[in-house]
Amino acid sequence: MAEISHPSPRYTRFEDFQGLLVSAIGGAFGMMLLGAAGLITGGTAGLALMISYLSGFGFGWVFFVINLPFYWFAWTRRGMVFTLKTFLSVAAVSLLVEILPSGANFSYLHPGLAALLFGAIGGVGVLGLFRHGSSLGGVGIVALILQDRFGFRAGWTQMIWDLCLFAAAAFLLPLDLVIWSLIGSVILNIVIAMNHRRDWYLPG
Structure with a gap:
């Protein structure tokens, strides 16, 4: 049976821009949910959140x-192209995370709900960046390279890093928040692993 060919997507500049912007907004909103509930996540974003909690510096600047x-x-x-898109995506998320709380805040947010919403919204945001040839930097860059070169899915790479990060977080944060954070990260990585497949959709 002949192998089915999946052509690479081709975006106009406007389509690329709006895809990156919408994805960055989703990623930033997901990070805002984590910050409101005192949770963390994996990757460089999780490391930045931990530094932010411990130092008092704003997450956006640390990230x-x-x-x-x-x-x-x-x-x-x-x-x-990938590097510039990633730089702009990281800059957009960093800026939006600092701006969004001035227009929306939570008087109460259960950490379980925050974890669930972050996993879904953040996962879709990161997936959108991947599909438009970008990322949120750090471990995401390494994850995409490993997937492209060896076929090891990006979501699994990020999950391995997350487990190491959460093991460290267990010594620094309340255990219940670490558990909820881990659940949110697992949901996010499942969204990425199940949907970012080269045989379905090639990043531009």
Whole structure:
């Protein structure tokens, strides 16, 4: 049986821009939910949240700075376009996370609901970035490279990193919040792993 060919998607500049923007908004809203409930996540975002909680610095600024070393790796491995898109995506999420709380806040948010909504909304946001040839930097860059070169799904790579990060978080945060955070991260990574497949949809 002949193998079915899946052509790469081709976006107009406007389609690419709106896809990246909508995905960044979803990612930023997911991070805002985590911050409101005192939860964390995996990847560089999770590390940035932990630093933010412990230091008092705003998540957006920490997230932007902590991603800076990864751009060289992205440039050498994935090229200029991917690197620039990732830089802009990270910058957009960093800015939106600082801006959104001024227009929306939560007087009460159960950590279980925050974890569920983050997993779904954040997962769709990250998936959208992947499909438009971008990422949220850090571990996401490494995850995409491993998937492209070896077929190891991006979601599983991120899940391995998350488990290591959560093991460290168990010594720094209340255990119940760590558990809810882990649930949210698992949901997010399942969304990515089940939907970001090269035989279904190739990133542009």
